[in-house]
Amino acid sequence: MKNLLLLILGGFAIGIILGVLNVQFNFWIFVGLLVLAFIALSYRDVTYMFLSRDVEKIEKYLEKKRHEPYYGFVLELADGNLTGAKKELDELERKWKGKKTAVFWAQYYLRDGNYTKAKEQVVKVDQQEIKTYITAGIAVAEKDYKKAEELKGEVRKDWMKFAIETELALSRKNYVLAKEKKEQALAATKGLQYYMMSKEFQEI
Template structure:
């Protein structure tokens, strides 16, 4: 939002300046310049949210943006600070006024092992893959591995399947398999998802840790 506002203000300022100086310019060329400027300003966010595998840089990015409750929540949940994560969620709820926060609450309750609350939030999650992923996670917590397998088979994203396989391996205390699944899951993820998986299973030492 800040970047967009900067571009709008900058665009108006440039337009006024060009008009004042009576300088002719190509409108579509000006639009292209604005688009390129927006891409340049947004690259840092895109890089750390979706592309990077540098844990330290992603964490510094989250720390700088932690004044926004969404990023604060990711940072605290990934590091297991559940009370602080809940504070961020409460703030997010106030800011977003209840819109599409169910997935974050379900993730929080699952991490806090409050499975009844996590189940209550499932019906409010619109994204089918995410809802199924959380259902599989709940089944793993309940040691119902057969049901977890059934939910896992419905997932379309490889990292989700691997993360559930990792959780099941941990639930069965098969730590060598869990390490293997951790490495496979990290290999197919980037950005914030990579950061969350890495931090959550950091205790499982593997080749890329």
């Protein structure tokens, strides 16, 4: 967002300067250059959020952005610091006025073992597949394996299926299968989700 704002302001300033100097330029070439500049500025964000499988580099990237409560929450939750995660969530609520944070609260309460609160939050999640995925996690935590298996069949993303299978195997104390499913889940995703799963399942 910051990069986009800087790019817009920069493009606006350049346009004014070129106009004052009466320099002729092709509008579409100018737009194309702005798009390329935006891609260049956003490259690191896109790489670490969606493409990387380097946990250390992703973590360093998140640490640099820790001042933003969303990234602070991700770091604290990944490290299992629930007190810190709640503090970041409270700040996120204050900063994101009006934006829905139910998905984060549902994840927090699930990790905290407060399944009643997790259920209250997950029903507010708009994205159906994410809602189903978190609900499956709650079902595993409550040892409702039949429901978890049914919900697993409703998600389309492979990493979600494998992550649910990992949780099921762990809950059933089948650690060999859990490790196998963890590796499949990690192989099916990248970026921030890869980082979160690597941290969550690092003891397997």
